[in-house]
Structure formats: C-alpha cells, structure tokens
Amino acid sequence: MTNWTQAQAPGNPPKSNAITDVACPFCGLVCDDLELARDEKGLHVTKNGCEKAVAGFERNVDGAKPQIEGRDVDLATAIQAATALIRKSSLPLYGGLGTDVNGIRSVMALADKSGGVVDHALSEGQYRNFRVLQTTGWIMTTLTETRNRADVIIVVGTDIQKLHPRFFERIVNVEASLLSETPAKRTVIFIGKGLDQSAVKGPRIGEIVTLPCDLDRVGEIVGALSAEIRGTPSSADSVAGVPAADIRALVERLKSAAYPVFVWAPPGLNFPNADLVVSAVSDLVKELNVKWRAAGLALGGNEGAISAGAVSSWQSGYPLRVSFASGKPDYDFLRYAIPRMIANGEGDLLVWLASFTPDLGPPATKIPTIVLGTPGIKLASPPAVFIPVGTPGADHGGRIIRVDNVVSLPLRDLGRSKLPKASDIFGAIELAL
Ligand code: SF4
Structure with missing residues (x-):
C-alpha cells in the first residue's frame, strides 16, 4: 500500500532521509514495500530489498556526460x-x-x-508467452490471487529465485492471507533439477517436492501430466528420467488441490522451441479446469x-x-x-x-x-x-x-x-x- 506524503509524491523528491513504501523497478515484481535512506553518499536500501534492488538503487550514477x-x-x-x-x-x-x-x-x-x-x-522471452496467448489463449492468475489462494505452487523449469529474488518471500511464504489469519501450509513443487529452492522456507511452507528432470525436458513431464489427466497415460516406466509413479502422484495432488498455480518465467526457458513448454502448461491448466481448478502465472518482465x-x-x-x-x-x-x-x-x-x-x-x-x-x-x-x-x-x-x-x-x-x-x-x- 503506497503511503505518500506530499513531499514524496511523484515528481517531488523526499525531503527526509528515511523513505518508505518505495516501489522497486528492478524486476517485474515491482515490490512496493521497500525502505531506503539517503545520505551524502547516495541511496541505501534499509529494508525489504534484495540484491537486485541494492545494486539498482545504490549504484553511483554521478558524473556521466553526453x-x-x-x-x-x-x-x-x-x-x-x-x-x-x-x-x-x-x-x-x-x-x-x-x-x-x-x-x-x-x-x-x-x-x-x-x-x-x-x-x-x-522480447524473445516474452514471445514464448505471446505466441501461446495469440494462438490458443490461456487461464492465468495474478500475484495477489496466488498469494491469497494458491495451496499448491508448481514451478515449471525456471529459476524464479534468480530472476525475482523476493517472489517466494512476498507471494509464497506469507503468514496471513486475505481469506484467513492462519492459512494452511502450501506445497511447492519444482519440475526440473538444479532450481534454487533456498528461499522456499518458513511457516507457510509444507512439503517441497522435486521432479528432477533436465530443464530442457520439462515439457515432457508437463505432457505426461496432461496425458494422465486426460486418462491416456504413457505406458513408460519413466518420463525424462522421472518415475511414472511420481508423475501419477503429482496428478493426484493437482486433482485434490483447491487452487494449484503453475509458475514460470519465460526468460528462464532458454532452449529451442521453449514456447511449446508454455503451450503445454497452458493446455494442462485448461484440462484441469474441466473438472477441477488451476491457473498459470507467468513471471519475467x-x-x-x-x-x-x-x-x-x-x-x-x-x-x-x-x-x-x-x-x-x-x-x-x-x-x-x-x-x-x-x-x-x-x-x-x-x-x-x-x-x-x-x-x-x-x-x-x-x-x-x-x-x-x-x-x-x-x-x-x-x-x-x-x-x-x-x-x-x-x-x-x-x-x-x-x-x-x-x-x-x-x-x-x-x-x-x-x-x-x-x-x-x-x-x-x-x-x-
Ligand atoms: S524482487 Fe527485488 S528486484 Fe524484484 S522488485 Fe522486488 S525488491 Fe525489486
């Protein structure tokens, strides 16, 4: 919630040293709860920043000439x-x-x-999304909906922590929600190996599950999940190195979840034809919505x-x-x-x-x-x-x-x-x- 004083409104530089409720433009999340201080050396992030915010706000930009x-x-x-x-x-x-x-x-x-x-x-990353949106449409949600309603969060093949260092802190591990002062714990599922899970911790986090496939094979896992949901499962023992039993178990979790949200960041899907992964996730979300409920959340930006x-x-x-x-x-x-x-x-x-x-x-x-x-x-x-x-x-x-x-x-x-x-x-x- 933005809380300007007259002196802090856009166009008017703040006059005091402490600056609260600052919106950060250094990644697509645009967190709006930062606190900064200003002294003769410049700006300092004092609260709610991340390494990108510190690098962005605290950089010395003096002295550059046309x-x-x-x-x-x-x-x-x-x-x-x-x-x-x-x-x-x-x-x-x-x-x-x-x-x-x-x-x-x-x-x-x-x-x-x-x-x-x-x-x-x-644009190359954004077009992994645009192409799907333009051809088949999709069912998407917002940061706020995810923060307040999601009980299962599925991270699809992208290192969210690297691109958006406060995503898990601000959206996933929040103590209260609009709907409850004491909301239930969440399950966080990672499809893909080597994704940074270090920020997935705290009182709201229940189980953490990993389906450890190579990142350029996440589309195969998503396709196998869709096939299970459609009732036409693969007869293989494993898909992209993940046992079929683990894929079936994930499908059961998705069916019993109240509001699973699939999260990806297009810049992180950096391999040929990655828009097909976005398309497969989008199809999976649509299939789940035939009988259950689910949504997508694309990050990046x-x-x-x-x-x-x-x-x-x-x-x-x-x-x-x-x-x-x-x-x-x-x-x-x-x-x-x-x-x-x-x-x-x-x-x-x-x-x-x-x-x-x-x-x-x-x-x-x-x-x-x-x-x-x-x-x-x-x-x-x-x-x-x-x-x-x-x-x-x-x-x-x-x-x-x-x-x-x-x-x-x-x-x-x-x-x-x-x-x-x-x-x-x-x-x-x-x-x-
Ligand atoms: S995650 Fe970090 S860089 Fe991104 S908006 Fe929030 S504070 Fe800024």
Whole structure:
C-alpha cells in the first residue's frame, strides 16, 4: 500500500532521509514495500530489498556526460546529433526499451514519426508467452490471487529465485492471507533439477517436492501430466528420467488441490522451441479446469518489458516487433525482431534505450548507434551518440506495469540524481525532426 506524503509524491523528491513504501523497478515484481535512506553518499536500501534492488538503487550514477563518438559534449549538442542521425536514417531500429510507461510512449511516438521498428531487448522471452496467448489463449492468475489462494505452487523449469529474488518471500511464504489469519501450509513443487529452492522456507511452507528432470525436458513431464489427466497415460516406466509413479502422484495432488498455480518465467526457458513448454502448461491448466481448478502465472518482465508490451499494444494494436516504416503499424514477430534484423544487415541506425540496469547494453552492430542509457551501461565501443538518462523510480518519477499485467505502479523521484528522463530526450528529438 503506497503511503505518500506530499513531499514524496511523484515528481517531488523526499525531503527526509528515511523513505518508505518505495516501489522497486528492478524486476517485474515491482515490490512496493521497500525502505531506503539517503545520505551524502547516495541511496541505501534499509529494508525489504534484495540484491537486485541494492545494486539498482545504490549504484553511483554521478558524473556521466553526453558524448559524441566518445567525446564529452553538452546535452543540446548530443540531442542535435541524435536528431540528425534519425532524420538521415531510412529505417531506424528502436531497441532495448528498458524504460517505464512514459518512456515507451515517447519511443512509440518517435518511431511513428521516423518510420522505425520497435522491439524490446527481452522480447524473445516474452514471445514464448505471446505466441501461446495469440494462438490458443490461456487461464492465468495474478500475484495477489496466488498469494491469497494458491495451496499448491508448481514451478515449471525456471529459476524464479534468480530472476525475482523476493517472489517466494512476498507471494509464497506469507503468514496471513486475505481469506484467513492462519492459512494452511502450501506445497511447492519444482519440475526440473538444479532450481534454487533456498528461499522456499518458513511457516507457510509444507512439503517441497522435486521432479528432477533436465530443464530442457520439462515439457515432457508437463505432457505426461496432461496425458494422465486426460486418462491416456504413457505406458513408460519413466518420463525424462522421472518415475511414472511420481508423475501419477503429482496428478493426484493437482486433482485434490483447491487452487494449484503453475509458475514460470519465460526468460528462464532458454532452449529451442521453449514456447511449446508454455503451450503445454497452458493446455494442462485448461484440462484441469474441466473438472477441477488451476491457473498459470507467468513471471519475467524485467527491464520494463511488460510496460513496453502493454504500451505498444495500446498504441499500435500489436505487442512489440512493430514497424512504422510504411506509415502505419505493421506487425510481424519474426520479421521485426531487432536481433534478426541486425544480423541480416537490415536497418541503418540503432537507437538503444536502457534506463534500469547497466547490463542491458546494445548488441554489437556496424550500423551507427544512439544510446540513451543509465551511466555505466555496458558498451563494446563508444556509440555515435551517448546520452545518460535517469532511472524511473530513482532519478525521476514515473509509472511501470507489474509482471501480471493487472496494475501499474507509481515510481517515485528519490532524488538520486538530476539525470534527464528518456521521455524528455525523445520528446525533444521528435519535436526537432
Ligand atoms: S524482487 Fe524484484 S522488485 Fe522486488 S525488491 Fe527485488 S528486484 Fe525489486
């Protein structure tokens, strides 16, 4: 629950040292209960953070300057140079897109005006979900529903702890729920071996079960579960190294559960045709709902990917991988994948935006590159133009959409720096074009 004072509302940096109820933009969960303190050295996460939050908020971003070909320039000169490159380009590629709702709105407007292509750096993972959603639909739930209702949580082949370090703390191991002050313990099932289970502990956790198959074979386990539920079980003694008896036992658990939730994070399903796993999980959930109840919960959505997909859908009608080259939105998730376009020599300018983490550097390319990035962003070589920009939720206010797509959260200006907003830079370029 956000609890702003006037001084802490978006756009107004807090005046006291202690800052409460901070929303964290450094992964798709957007936890909104962090506490920070600020002193002359910068921001410090004092409560409810995780290692990603500490790395994100406590980074020193002072001293970065706009550059042209590695030479420091003033901001107006850098904007002028970026504008000239975009004006000259016949097919600019707008990639990265690590930003908030306002940031992505400004990218869409500029791409529309300049006839460019729009694609997020994490689209490949997101498309493991989109392809299923677009073809067969699915039955999904939210973080809040999972937190309050799930009695069995099945983690499908992804290292949730690595991608979302507070998922188990905030969603799974919660002492009370909306429905009960003393809710029953939960069963947590891991399909796949080697997944970090270290945070699955505490009073709400009952049994922990592991079906230890190789991660690229989780789809076989999910398929075997579906076959059991349909009444057409496999006659094999084991599937992907997991005994058939364990698969049957899991099916019985699912049938007797009140609200089992299958959780996965698309970026973690990093093997060929991983969208088939998402499709198989989605089918399994639908089959369970014929007689019982179940839902899916897709995580991921780091680096503002959910906001990018949502705003692109609102504004163009399509979820990213959209080209405005013809003067109207044109959608093709294969053709307008920026990594593929760069590899095939398509596009003559890369405009890269990464305002959250320095790890989201632009890909290697021979075409000129404009980077709007958080200071310290990984760059293989100086881009044609570099403009340091602030992080929404640390250096300026903003808004971001949570991974389950049902809420957008305000991000506060914590006064970390005076770095400009990416949306202001893109707005200035769009005006000047
Ligand atoms: S889990 Fe994600 S949103 Fe929550 S504090 Fe960590 S990085 Fe921030």
